[in-house]
Amino acid sequence: MKPHFALALVSSVALATAAIAAPPATQAAREAALDASVSAADQQAWLKSMSSAPNHVGSPHNKANAEFILAQFKAWGWDAAIEQFDVLYPTPIATAVELVTPRRATLGGQEPPIEGDATSSAAGMLPPYVAFQGDGDVTADVVYVNYGLPADYLALARRGVDVKGKIALARYGGGWRGLKPKLAQEHGAVGCIIYSDPADDGYKQGDTYPRGGARPANAVQRGSVADMPTYPGDPLTPGYGAVPGAKRLARADAPTILKIPVLPMSYADATQILSSLGGPKAPATWIGALPLTYHLGGDGKTSVRLMVKSDWSLKPAYNVIARLKGAKYPDQWVVRGNHHDAWVFGAMDPLSGNVAMLSEAKALGALAKTGWRPARTIVYASWDAEEPMLLGSTEWVEHHTAELRAKAVIYINTDGNGRGFLSAEGSHSWQHLVSEVGRDVRDPQTGVPVLKRLQSGLLAEAYDGIGRTEPAQLAAAEKGGDLLMGPLGSGSDYSPFLQHLGIASLNIAYGGEDESGGVYHSIYDSYDHFTKFDDPRLAYGAALSKTVGRLVLRIADADTPPVRFGDFADTVARYLSEVRQLGDDRRAKDAKRRTLADDGAFKLATDPLAPVAPPAEEPATPYVELAVLENAVARLGASAKAYDAAYAAHGRTLAPATRVQLNTALRDIDQLLLDNRGLPGRPWYKNLVYAPGRFTGYGAKTLPGVREAIEERRFADADLYAERTAKALDAYAARLDAATAIIGR
């Protein structure tokens, strides 16, 4: 243990003790107490212990972590318990992948230990695998499918290559992992391999571990391939909690489990397959960073064996749920969570976020010991089984649906954390609050407010010409205004709250300067990597605690939660203009496509060696009836502006009874964005403003009923969902009008 580490521990104890004095009377004083209590040294010690052994669902150490977290919450004065669900979670019994022709080579298997990375030589890790693939033992010809997304299959078809009866070799990136084997399966592949190409994740990013933090040649990205865009959570219990006695689907009937075997792969192994492939040259945009010429394969010369056999028994998921009861509005809940299960050790993902959450819990507990009570009930949740596809949180949300609908004000999520810039996504009426907090928390590295640092970073990127910042975001940064939050798709535990129940949600993290991406979901996501390359001394872990702790305190203690509906209305208007533009762009492209089809230009391959067929005939994009939605968005804008003005004028001086009425009117307003019939083909997703994309996965699609219908040429759906979305926004505006009326009374 280094001296500065011991000193930090001592001073943290001193500060924590100092904080137990008297209940701070002001918001500023409570936040000062929060800051004083948050200790990076605490977090570092917790992280070291919690990431010392494998933490996959069902592993002894993951259970021990849940019990440790429970004990800490209790020691800090919280009302805490473990809530268990029994979920389907397959673990590999045997896996094999080998090159069969043109030469035999055994590939796959566990990642090797790396010197200086202590846990990489530990025991008990599962070998590389992906959860909810289909098991099997196949030997087949290989086709390289780039990212394995829809456009890639169009490009393959134009070159006369298909994956029917073959193994699809996809690289990670371009879209969510699970889409790759799903689309391969839909196109008739008998198996799928997903590998990490160094163009996206390897030596092209930086020196590889252990010289630097980037992905080394033998590291493998595990992950879930459950069909999340259909629904997350336990595949056997869609829509309700996986409690003892719950009705469970037969595994064969669960629509989110794939039917073909799938394995992830390192780039060292993938090189052996890719360098053997013949067939047409891969298109220019398909070329990764391996030192070889990328070909499509599919010519019968390179075959691979792929075998997976899993243990499909139910496993226990241990959610730790802790409460600080609200003094004034006990039935208004501020929910905040971070999972604790990992693919292997999970130092960064998720434990770096989990220990930041523990620091907040410790600080709030210390505040409570001074006699302070929050106005609203604060619920902290340490989720289990997030990695296989949000199982712990989803089952909990599904099991407590009625109570959450009736009580939740907001859900604030974190997951892994790193060094760098503030990142915030979520429900846009909370954007101003997040920005205000970003003005009050200081960046550990530069000492400027984290919002200022984020904006400076955007400007510096734009100045260097390397940023891909959206113009609106850049303009906001130039003015020093609020940050423009992105929308939430999926990939962490906010999804069931936001998209199934319509509870306003935020996801907060620091990052962009760490190198955690290089060990993502591999055995090298370790304490050693994290403290060397991602957040040395957990300075940004402390910053995260101060950020989220402020959000929780300000919301829990506010007279009325500090929302600004104009931000939401502006954002929805921006999304609608994107959808309108999408239609225009599609029509222009359709016209061009017809011109080319007419004069045969498409027959001229840009790659002369590859035969190119015309793209399949597709219906032209008509004008979609957006007027109803335009009207609704205009009305929403007016209503939001009126409410914001009314609250700014009179919000501080409301009579207590009016305040209660107003808070009741606003608490569940975001639930009005739901349509209980859900999105086309996926009724579990009910939010008509925010959803994970059917063909982007984690990436969000906003106004998804309309946008995806245009993208996928389901034009009847587009008209239908324009109307449904308009109805939801009209209800939202009507509720705002009612709230404005309450203030005016």
Added chain:
Amino acid sequence: MKPHFALALVSSVALATAAIAAPPATQAAREAALDASVSAADQQAWLKSMSSAPNHVGSPHNKANAEFILAQFKAWGWDAAIEQFDVLYPTPIATAVELVTPRRATLGGQEPPIEGDATSSAAGMLPPYVAFQGDGDVTADVVYVNYGLPADYLALARRGVDVKGKIALARYGGGWRGLKPKLAQEHGAVGCIIYSDPADDGYKQGDTYPRGGARPANAVQRGSVADMPTYPGDPLTPGYGAVPGAKRLARADAPTILKIPVLPMSYADATQILSSLGGPKAPATWIGALPLTYHLGGDGKTSVRLMVKSDWSLKPAYNVIARLKGAKYPDQWVVRGNHHDAWVFGAMDPLSGNVAMLSEAKALGALAKTGWRPARTIVYASWDAEEPMLLGSTEWVEHHTAELRAKAVIYINTDGNGRGFLSAEGSHSWQHLVSEVGRDVRDPQTGVPVLKRLQSGLLAEAYDGIGRTEPAQLAAAEKGGDLLMGPLGSGSDYSPFLQHLGIASLNIAYGGEDESGGVYHSIYDSYDHFTKFDDPRLAYGAALSKTVGRLVLRIADADTPPVRFGDFADTVARYLSEVRQLGDDRRAKDAKRRTLADDGAFKLATDPLAPVAPPAEEPATPYVELAVLENAVARLGASAKAYDAAYAAHGRTLAPATRVQLNTALRDIDQLLLDNRGLPGRPWYKNLVYAPGRFTGYGAKTLPGVREAIEERRFADADLYAERTAKALDAYAARLDAATAIIGR
């Protein structure tokens, strides 16, 4: 010899014989005779023989080729002779490059033989080198400078790295080769290595030779690094011919010869250096395709020895000059050329273009044997010593300046040729003629007119979203209108004609589907590579002969050369709008830079591990006085439109004396684009519309006096050259007005 090859030879003889019948009376009949005479089989046989031994300047086989060409011209009835110049051309006596630390490794040396490439195991090739570097023997630390262009040195400075006393390691690409060592030298480097990175030239383009045609790991790109943007031609005789007795500069005084040693390198060798480099990580855009993490070096840990010793004696350059005297206007010359010297064998560069030119000469000779005589004198030139920097052509142009000024109508150039799409660049009043020819020549592969194929290719690229086609070019392709020619910079023998004397010039080639880039300036630019990967059976060689042959015939026989000045005026107007936009963009960027400097945002490195300093203070971009140029361009547009209309109405029916007057007024009109004082700092370049860029090299800069002055923040020059350029354009417009008046008389 394969059967089809023998058959083709027989049929070619038959056709050539058939053509000797009677003088064709119409343009169409002459072009039919041209087509019948052009034989791909001829070209293939000539190419095999001419590329069978090394063809560098001064080599026996290069001289033999000149003599062969001379003999052919004479046999075909031309008035031909060899015109010799004695030029400075250094050849390597000894070269060495070795890694010294952190481990010793010998690098460099001759490229190894490749199986199936017959000439790669021949004798007499010079080892890899670049011409007009500075000789020396240095051992120093290495800095990776990306492409080695001005922006790269700014980026290095911001990271605290410099090349002073070090060896700059630059990759090929991004700008002309010679700028890299020149800028390295200006920044204090003691040596420079230029290597081919597979991101730009290697396995990323396709399978490497011999499996495919792309650059193999050991191939080296030779080339000239003479300071061409100052002047091309013999460094010792700027502005006049290098004839016996000419006054020659001392080598040390020649401003276009570098002072530091420079060598080119293969990517196999460069990998050994790059993988050893420490120091800061290279910025994202600097990363090539080698399987390693790119660092900047400069930390004293990687040193290299670089040694070059050259034979600096004068060498003979043999230009073959051949004439067919004009019957009607013997003192109006149509000049057409292609060089014959090469870096090694030069099958593609330049012999594929040279044999196409020979086919034209054979066809024109056959036509002449029927009794036909061109109206204007046709001059064919097979240049020597193009590769070291246009020595043969430049010395000839400088030696014959007075005659060329008085007689030349146009210069039409070709160089290496390949498979694919028509490419044409040059003086824009000739754009419509080139397009008309493109409508009449058929693409060998698809059977459609070559212009149609080019346009279809542009549309297909745009459709696939992979093209970088300019919007104006794409719009022209969509309408099926004329092609939009690019401007000429440098890189082949048109430069002295166009930029020193103001003679209208064209450069024509086919390409885009061949793989000649992969062996460019290496020993593998061979007959075997060319006939396998670049233009099998020389089908596009024949297409080139038919294209350029038509251009020559139509210009030589026209009553008045078929120019359209509206195309020139429109193009100059487009260039001026680019220059205006450039100023606007610069001002916006300057403002942003000041904002960043004010708030210190630039201090936040986007690469957190690299220290970043603010960019050096530079003067802000003022508004440049463009009104004078705007007025001149507007006047040019009106005058051009009036002339085109007058000629369209009356041009076919002019009285003979009027015709003579008109032709005299138009013949040298492009010489009015010159200002005898030349461009700032480089008086040899006198054309105020077209020039090679000071910092792009081969890449053209249009309206260069103004554009480069803004780019380089020489704002007094910008104002001065706006005025001078306006004056030139005014003179051009006045001449057009005079020509219109002649028609009207």
